[in-house]
Amino acid sequence: MEAKRLRLDMISNLPSSVIEFILSFLPFKEAGRTSILSREWKHHWTNHPKLEFIENVVEGDGLSERLRMLSHAKSKLFNDINQVMSMHQGPIHEFSLSMFVAGRCVEVDRIIDNLSLNNLKKLTLDMSGYGYQLPESLFSLHSLTDLYLRHCHLDVPPTFSGFGSLTNLHMENTIITNKMLLLFLSNCPSLKTVVLVSS
Known part of the structure; x- marks a missing residue:
């Protein structure tokens, strides 16, 4: 004892x-x-300094039951994220979010807005769905060194001044035009690794 x-x-x-x-x-x-x-x-x-959130896989008997459970799981996940971020005291250097999102999602937009107040280095957004429309606040994350996007929709604003510290970029099934991709890449002078995957 x-x-x-x-x-x-x-x-x-x-x-x-x-x-x-x-x-x-x-x-x-x-x-x-x-x-x-x-x-x-x-x-x-x-x-x-590292926050990671993964949406639970929802299973149910019928479509309406799965949709109800999915809505409940999403509400719980966003509640958990908001609670953690409101209690978090130190800097957030790495943030990872994996969930199903289709199109616009105000809750995820708010999370990215909050991350812009931090000295974020690594961002992972794994949005299995139909192309989560990334908000403009993504482009205010000037300290990024690593960016992983999956199933996102990226519109690069003409005012984008670049990610000067970005060294690793991974885009998988991300919707972006050739013109915007060129604009994006040309404004990231420190890039060492670029992975573009499309199905």
Whole structure:
């Protein structure tokens, strides 16, 4: 019993910088679960620099049942994202969102708007659906080094001044005209890797 208490005290008495260093190696969901370890660990997950959200696959007996469950799952996911982002205290360096979206989605637009206030380095938007229409606020993420887009629709505004730090670009089944793709690529002078995949 004494040995167990000693181990707990060792975990509780780690410096904040060490706790945050440890959490940086964990996936976001697992980092959040460490809040039960002790009172000192309770809020450290709110400084986690990598956020990842994946929509659960919805199964049901009929189409109307699946649509109802899908709507419920989406509401829960957006509620979770909003709650996490409102509690998050540190910078967000990596953000990943995987979900089904068709066309415009105001909730995702708001998330990207909020990310523009951070020093975001890596953005992954895996939108299995019919081409999520990316908002213009995407182009204000000037610190991006990695951009992964899947099933998105990208309209490059004529005022786009470029992503000077972008080194890795992956576009899969992303709707973009040749002219806009040229405009986009010509304004990303640091690109080292470009992957374009289309079905």
